[in-house]
Amino acid sequence: MNYDHIMVRFGELSTKGKNKKDFIRVLAKNIKNALSDFSSLEYIVQFDHIYIKLNNENHDEVIKVLQDISGIHALSLVLKTNDDIENLKKVTLELIQKEDGKTFKVKAKRANKAYPIISDEINRIIASNILKNTNLKVDVHNPDILVSIEIREESAYVSTHTYKGAGGYPVGTGAKVMHMLSGGIDSPVAAYLLLKRGLTIECIHFASPPYTNIGVITKLKDLLSKLNKYQERIKLTIIPFTKIQEKIYEVSDESYAITIMRRMMYRFADRLSKINHCMGISNGESVGQVASQTLESMNVINAVTNVPVLRPLVAMDKLDIIDFSRKIDCYDISIRPYEDCCTIFDPKNPKTKPALDKVIEFESRFDYESMIEDALNNREVIIVKKGDEDII
Numbered sequence: 001m002n003y004d005h006i007m008v009r010f011g012e013l014s015t016k017g018k019n020k021k022d023f024i025r026v027l028a029k030n031i032k033n034a035l036s037d038f039s040s041l042e043y044i045v046q047f048d049h050i051y052i053k054l055n056n057e058n059h060d061e062v063i064k065v066l067q068d069i070s071g072i073h074a075l076s077l078v079l080k081t082n083d084d085i086e087n088l089k090k091v092t093l094e095l096i097q098k099e100d101g102k103t104f105k106v107k108a109k110r111a112n113k114a115y116p117i118i119s120d121e122i123n124r125i126i127a128s129n130i131l132k133n134t135n136l137k138v139d140v141h142n143p144d145i146l147v148s149i150e151i152r153e154e155s156a157y158v159s160t161h162t163y164k165g166a167g168g169y170p171v172g173t174g175a176k177v178m179h180m181l182s183g184g185i186d187s188p189v190a191a192y193l194l195l196k197r198g199l200t201i202e203c204i205h206f207a208s209p210p211y212t213n214i215g216v217i218t219k220l221k222d223l224l225s226k227l228n229k230y231q232e233r234i235k236l237t238i239i240p241f242t243k244i245q246e247k248i249y250e251v252s253d254e255s256y257a258i259t260i261m262r263r264m265m266y267r268f269a270d271r272l273s274k275i276n277h278c279m280g281i282s283n284g285e286s287v288g289q290v291a292s293q294t295l296e297s298m299n300v301i302n303a304v305t306n307v308p309v310l311r312p313l314v315a316m317d318k319l320d321i322i323d324f325s326r327k328i329d330c331y332d333i334s335i336r337p338y339e340d341c342c343t344i345f346d347p348k349n350p351k352t353k354p355a356l357d358k359v360i361e362f363e364s365r366f367d368y369e370s371m372i373e374d375a376l377n378n379r380e381v382i383i384v385k386k387g388d389e390d391i392i
């Protein structure tokens with residue numbers, strides 16, 4: 001006897017009330033996209049679960065893909081079977097004998113209220129049959145094995161094995177943010193965490209050729225193709241940043257260069273987020289990591305925009321960020337050697353507590369507005385999507 005379905009549970013999204021229909025629609029679409037290689041699967045989308053009929057596809061492989069999809073709370077391997085109580089006794093016993101564990105609990109649910117036996121009674125009948133025929137004990141609070149039985153109109157669904165899902169919300173149920181993507185370790189992880197909350201991203205990158213090498217673009221595309229697992233199509237805008245950076249070093253005190261450079265980055269992100277209808281900016285900043293990420297610096301840098309700036313890594317340790325980076329398969333790409341525009345122009349003593357009036361004075365020495373305008377007019381857009389990518 002083999003499992004023939006996977007049941008997908010929504011968890012956190014059940015609390016979403018009236019938006020639930022949309023969430024389920026987006027989640028079902030994301031699931032179908034992610035599983036497009038498994039051509040025999042069939043989907044039964046319902047208000048409280050999504051059932052995936054396996055049709056002999058390998059369930060371990062399907063589950064591996066599903067565990068990465070945000071918006072899924074848990075997954076169960078289920079067997080669709082006849083709802084006759086004698087059959088349910090036989091099936092549950094057979095399935096539980098394949099599981100590891102010492103304790104169990106039976107949880108029956110009657111979606112079909114016409115079924116003649118009430119849930120508590122089903123629990124009792126099934127549990128006594130298991131107790132009689134195995135050495136397992138009942139534990140209602142923290143069982144090793146949970147036997148779920150769901151009686152629906154068309155059939156009964158039995159499950160003894162549940163897997164944890166990624167949690168969060170389905171990608172695409174939230175608004176779009178303009179994400180600052182550097183090619184380092186942090187910003188791809190930050191992007192992943194935002195996607196997990198249901199947001200959609202597009203990316204902006206500041207390139208400083210010839211100081212930064214052209215390989216950076218390949219690196220960014222490779223990173224984004226890893227994120228395509230969560231968002232199928234990601235737009236990346238490359239901003240030519242060299243002239244502005246050189247100008248900053250010409251007009252300002254070296255210790256202020258990073259602060260001013262980051263204010264320029266934020267100005268670009270702010271402009272582009274408005275042009276491309278994003279609701280905020282995001283990046284991989286983490287408090288205290290470098291001089292520009294003290295709260296004093298963040299205040300001065302953040303002052304150039306009034307859209308929300310999302311920093312999902314704000315309180316995370318680097319080692320935890322690295323763990324995430326490995327988990328999403330980005331780490332080996334992120335550590336490929338390359339020169340970032342920040343590392344090239346790395347001042348010896350960057351200000352950790354920059355003074356806003358000084359910053360404004362330095363910035364007044366050049367017409368950055370027209371330089372920003374000019375760079376925006378010369379931006380390059382790359383679309384990275386699942387399976388391939390092309391340049392517009």
Ligand code: ATP
Binds near residue numbers: 289
């Ligand atoms: P990362 O590992 O993401 O490069 P970091 O620890 O090196 O981060 P910084 O270089 O100070 O930190 O950058 C902080 C954040 O600013 C980055 O996470 C990224 O979101 C953004 N950023 C930095 N450099 C660039 C760039 N060249 N293009 C776009 N965004 C950038």
Ligand code: MG
Binds near residue numbers: 184340342
């Ligand atoms: Mg960096």
